[in-house]
Amino acid sequence: MSGVRRFPFWSWVWFALGVLYFVLPLYATLDFSLRMERGAIGFKAYQAAFAATSYGGFWPAFSLSLQYAVLTIIASIILVVPTAYWIRLRVPQARRVVEFITLMPFVVPAIILVFGLIRVYSQPFNIPFTSIPLIGSLTNSPWGTGILMVAGYMILGLPYMFRSVDTGMRTVDVRTLTEAAQSLGANWFTIMVRVILPNVRTALLSGALLTFAIVIGEVVLASYLGINSFGPYLFLVGQHRAYEPAALTFLTFLLTWVAMGLIQLITGGQGQAAGAH
Amino acid sequence: MTEITVMGARAKLPAPSWRTWLGVVPFFLFAILFLFLPSGRLLVGSFFDDQGHLSFGNILELVEQPYILNSYWLSIRISAVTALGGGVFGFLLAYAVTIGGLPRSLRTALITFSGVASNFAGVPLAFAFVATLGRTGFITALLKTYFGWNVYDRGFSLYSFAGLALTYMYFQFPLMVLIMAPALDGLKREWREAAENLGASTTQYWLKIALPILLPSILGSMILLFGNAFGAYATAYALTGGTLPIITIQIGAQIRGDVLHNPGLGYAMAMGMVFIMAVSLAGYSWLQGRTERWLR
């Protein structure tokens, strides 16, 4: 048996089945969204959806969510990658606790999280035993609320980002890489940025994509923190309509897909077997 | 079987100094500040009753009420089924586009699509499946027109456990693909070639080399899929609303509804979910320890 790839029959089978499963419901949504005009196929639902001016309209809401997504992804990477690295390399004892923490966002409903955040951070933190405020009430300022949003989104995306990065690091032999880099005289920062990060790029991409999708579609956190992002916008426009929600669903799907394609393009593609040298 | 000590794997690692623990402090601090403190503020309400007096009544109700136990069991079942099913087919998809030999462009398409689909849930997802496989869905109509099969008369219903599981797969498959694709990338081609040089068949290669290497990652992804399904709420509510009372819907009923209920009980149920997650994690950690033994 040679290593030459014969026609990958089964790969095509799995892929075709996957395509079938994923595309059919989308097609059904698209089909319904085009039928707002009685007896005709047309874009009336799309026009109606765009005409809505709640929260400033489609594009402002979408771009606000985009900004949050980028911020969340960057902050998540900064938090998660060193942590996963450290756990793997130096403190394996902490692994179980960390994994438990990363699975907690699944069982804490977003509505509990948001009300908790508001309760805790609507009061200023005073220096203990005084009434001098160290940090003011976060919810009272736009940037403070923004911090809460980003933190909340990081929490929501934590399971996915951590699992992605951890899997990526398992695949790459971080111990050897680190030892090699150290023997060449690199400090921790250099190791992290120039050795580890590039090697877990595909995993980072997965985590980034997952986080991005979460932030774009998120409703609960945004709507209770009073931020007019895309999720609340979709809700407000489509809640009680018939055709507009389907149109918005399909459109959002396409837009998010394009955005993800751009992310992938800019981060230099994928597929190089990490560490296959 | 003799314990073969692979380099450092079984050796006891030196207890890390306090300075090494500093490395994980940011993470713990973040989790405390933005996860435990806020949710704890509310979840502590599970220890209070309606009138605000300290009581364990809510916790006791968890184990006393059959409907609550049934809900937990239902949630566990649907999470396990979709974690397994999603894991298996997601793995096959990931395999197909990484080392399975499909064109590179298809990989990009699938990865980016998976990113979007991983979060496609709730009312839009339910509607999409209703429009496909509901009574007036176009596949249902197609099957009736071209094959003469009336699937609903034969007992199929989208609004059942099976239908919900099928719908859940829409975000489970992509999640598995996204996590496993980088792991599959790590299967070095040299290993395959070496195995083939030594006369291994494809099956042997997979059973003895590839799957053991991938098993920790597969397990890790599956626990993620399990958690993902366990915490899902909106899709189940939209699709099977009153009839499949998974625990997240019960919690929603107590905390969120239009009807006066007992939020303390809802918080207690959420604590119960935390407990189940912890138990699942313990099981997974044990399995993980066994499979990762010989990997560094």
Next chain:
Amino acid sequence: MRTKKLVFQLFTLSVVAAAVLAACGPAAAPTEAPAAPTEAPAAPTEAPAAPTEAPSAMDQLVAAAKAEGTLTTIALPHDWCNYGGAIEGFKAKYGLEVNELNPDAGSGDEVEAIKANKDNKGPQAPDVIDVGFAFGPSSKAEDLLMPYKVSTWDSIPAEVKDADGYWYGDYYGVMAFMVNTDVQSKVPEDWADLLDPAYKGQVALSGDPRTSNQAIQAVYAAGLANGGTLDDPQPGLDFFAKLQQAGNLVPLISNNGLVAKGETPVRITWDYNGLAGVDSFAGNPKATVVVPKSGRFAGVYVQAISAYAPHPNAAKLWMEYLYSDEGQVEWMKGYCHPIREADMRARGAVPADLAAKLPDVSGALFPSLDQLNAAKTVITGQWDSVVGADVKAAP
């Protein structure tokens, strides 16, 4: 080398993203309706140096509200009772901003939002709430509300308001059937008709009876038509059990999209929701709303001001607006029966065309609070066993 490329690419991405976002969206920072007033704080405009005529209470309220500049609302979907129109009308009339929090919140969420924001004067704290009848007294008991009696207080019927002014009914509707006549031309006239085999797999509620006011009241209403009374909701449960066994009940949570799709051609919902939905269809599909002949059940919602409202004067002004003839008419445009309807009809303040559009709901029964609470306990407690799926059945 690869790292330099990576860093450079990240940098490019950030620059591109920043440029795109700057071009696309006006909001560069996550801002909310500004906490600072948008209107210049003004002394009452009619305060002359030598007061010959004191400014009216209403003018003072308007001025104080304008000084606050914003109103924060919660759980007000635009298509529900034409809240969209009411909000726009309020904004246009007084020049205030309206900061709308989660339009999908349930009554429980609204109450929890008040509790969570007790110490918060930011834009996350709701000023006013619109909740189910039972939530009025319970919120008052938890000290979450601020009393206020609008100037038209006396024309609000006594059974639907709190004597001390903490909460007050705002509108009501009657449980009805919304029917997609393209899919199902046989329109049910009454509850009993729903058991007809013609409706197999076609009837759906608009919520989960454990969670949703609408769904619980639907069960309650069905009971009224099947031998039950306001004190005995059990026949309602039995009716739905029969509906389930006949295979007519679909477990889907129905909404307008599903009605239009034809998947749930018979939706049990408030008459105003159905009528607003039919309007939004604009003939595609053809649909109609039927108020059942027997078993007419009226559901009342109540308004209240949060005790911790950051903008109490704006909140009071909002109430004045809603309970003025103008505000009540806005609700009518959404097919809701405003609470002052009897008074307005008596004075001829209802526009004739609107009056004609409102469905005939004579004979509708209004449950008291005690009856509601008792019914809720029965229905939510027994729904699973009477109607729900057998959870032990194999998948």
